[in-house]
């Protein structure tokens with residue numbers, strides 16, 4: 001809807017006024033910052049001049065301490081001011097670019113005043129502090145903008161619901177102080193603006209969606225009630241975008257009590273971390289912590305095991321069909337991912353409380369000081385009702401006591417004298433000084449050879465036993481690998497603990513034993529192993545994290561979720577996923593998020609479903625949704641584009657030639673990010689080699705740390721979560737994407753496309769292609 005010229009002028013004048021105000025603030029703040037900086041530099045330079053250092057008498061020392069402390073406090077206060085001013089300045093610079101993107105006029109019920117509320121990425125008061133020139137998009141009243149068309153409307157505040165009438169809803173695109181476009185919107189947040197935003201070329205970085213958040217996304221962003229919030233949505237429905245906006249919202253809403261480092265996001269891979277890392281800074285917030293699940297496992301178990309990463313597991317699942325143990329492995333993965341396996345481990349722990357724990361004897365200089373048998377017997381003398389970790393603590397104390405006694409006996413042994421001979425002069429000196437110190441307190445001491453030898457022997461033995469003691473404190477005497485292995489080595493026991501073992505149990509068990517013996521953990525074993533270890537040693541929970549976000553949640557097993565819940569006992573969880581995209585083997589093709597409901601119980605769980613797909617053109621969404629069996633729930637956002645193409649080619653060289661032409665054409669049309677998506681790492685390498693002579697390509701592997709514009713050759717499972725202007729599917733043959741388990745992987749690959757999708761294949765075409 002175009003506005004009368006006069007009104008447009010009035011809007012432009014307001015923008016100019018606000019920008020002038022912002023610029024004045026910027027000048028003022030820059031000056032202030034300069035002054036603070038100078039002050040800080042000066043304090044640092046003169047730090048020691050202004051401190052009185054005198055250490056002669058106790059009183060002087062106290063005075064010195066007080067003076068130092070004062071000086072340090074002054075410095076840190078100035079530094080705090082500096083940081084604060086700097087953040088302010090950053091916000092103002094962003095507002096200077098584009099002070100606001102929306103306006104609502106709202107009349108509260110019972111009032112005759114209509115307020116105009118302008119929304120931007122941060123709030124701004126006028127000079128006299130009595131009027132908001134800009135409201136933060138996260139303020140309670142701003143919710144109206146996202147939730148209602150003109151008409152009756154309401155919003156929540158901490159003091160209750162405010163009702164009224166929304167008189168106007170307007171959107172702006174402002175750059176460098178000028179209104180580029182402006183329109184009044186009806187039902188949803190302007191199709192026009194959204195069209196414009198979505199029609200743009202993609203970037204190597206994800207963008208914030210603050211100006212065009214949709215109502216159903218807003219509900220996810222502002223939800224503060226549920227313990228577990230599940231967001232289920234089709235590819236491109238804005239799950240990740242909503243999650244990042246939600247982080248920004250939570251940081252604003254709970255700014256008194258919540259900081260960015262109390263929020264953690266589990267992402268699918270490290271490249272994804274780099275892809276989303278600019279969104280929060282763009283919104284003026286610090287980034288939350290980001291990690292991947294494998295990184296966490298490495299951190300906890302990497303010292304003792306080589307852990308298979310999930311992508312290698314994936315690569316195996318996708319490529320090893322012909323291998324003899326393939327079926328057993330797949331069965332094992334499914335079995336070890338289920339919560340019924342967790343229950344089996346629980347029963348195992350109960351069993352271990354009575355018998356079956358395995359210990360390592362404590363050995364020293366080739367001799368056993370305390371045998372594994374002694375340790376085991378001692379452990380099982382403790383009250384059986386005590387939890388195992390508590391008994392481990394008692395056992396630790398007992399072992400330390402035993403070691404103390406043994407260390408006394410060692411003092412007289414020959415090896416000690418041998419080592420004394422070899423001591424360096426410094427150690428001698430230390431021993432001598434210690435003796436002298438002791439002598440001050442004993443009256444009748446004399447400096448004979450015996451005493452010195454005793455002191456040196458004591459030092460030698462202590463030095464050796466330090467290592468033994470610290471091992472004991474870290475429970476190194478508990479043989480967790482053997483305990484885990486025994487579950488698989490003893491079939492009769494396994495059958496007692498689980499009444500529905502998989503058909504290929506013997507194969508699965510033999511393989512598990514073999515790998516654990518080699519200090520190797522398959523990905524499906526890593527979380528269960530860690531879980532068992534924690535149940536025996538005591539759970540290391542993280543109590544500081546308040547919000548956990550899990551992106552691409554369909555790739556996590558129920559077992560892993562149960563683990564995360566235990567690991568972060570004080571956190572709320574936001575889980576984003578789409579079961580149609582589940583491409584890991586353990587996810588049963590018909591599974592949904594139903595089982596997640598049981599994690600915290602239905603009362604504490606809320607499910608939001610996003611059905612509109614924003615990423616791709618209508619043509620691409622229509623094309624890709626045909627690939628799914630249950631495709632009813634996907635609606636394209638109405639953005640037109642060209643039809644996807646599918647082309648058969650007779651051989652590899654023809655394939656390389658056609659793809660080269662296509663990519664050059666796409667580049668000619670201005671597409672900046674182009675994904676050449678392959679099924680696996682092996683195929684990506686092959687495609688890369690075939691094309692690198694003709695095109696400037698980048699091969700993406702698990703190790704790639706970041707995204708860049710240009711042509712990326714990438715395995716489908718690494719392309720999760722990211723998007724490209726144009727996608728070319730390298731070879732969509734039946735051989736590559738024919739099995740039911742490959743349907744979702746193929747869907748994920750094709751749905752990475754925003755504007756163009758081109759599919760090539762050799763031989764027979766994939767049955768999933770429409």
Ligand SMILES: Nc1ncnc2c1ncn2[C@@H]1O[C@H](COP(=O)(O)OP(=O)(O)OP(=O)(O)O)[C@@H](O)[C@H]1O
Pocket residue numbers: 194197198207209212213214217233234235236237238239240241242578614615720721722723751
């Ligand atoms: N409200 C919105 N306004 C503007 N753009 C949006 C909006 N919602 C989503 N988008 C855009 O749609 C694209 C897909 O969003 P996002 O990656 O968050 O979806 P997703 O559900 O996590 O996708 P997938 O699961 O397929 O990786 C992004 O380019 C995002 O900017």
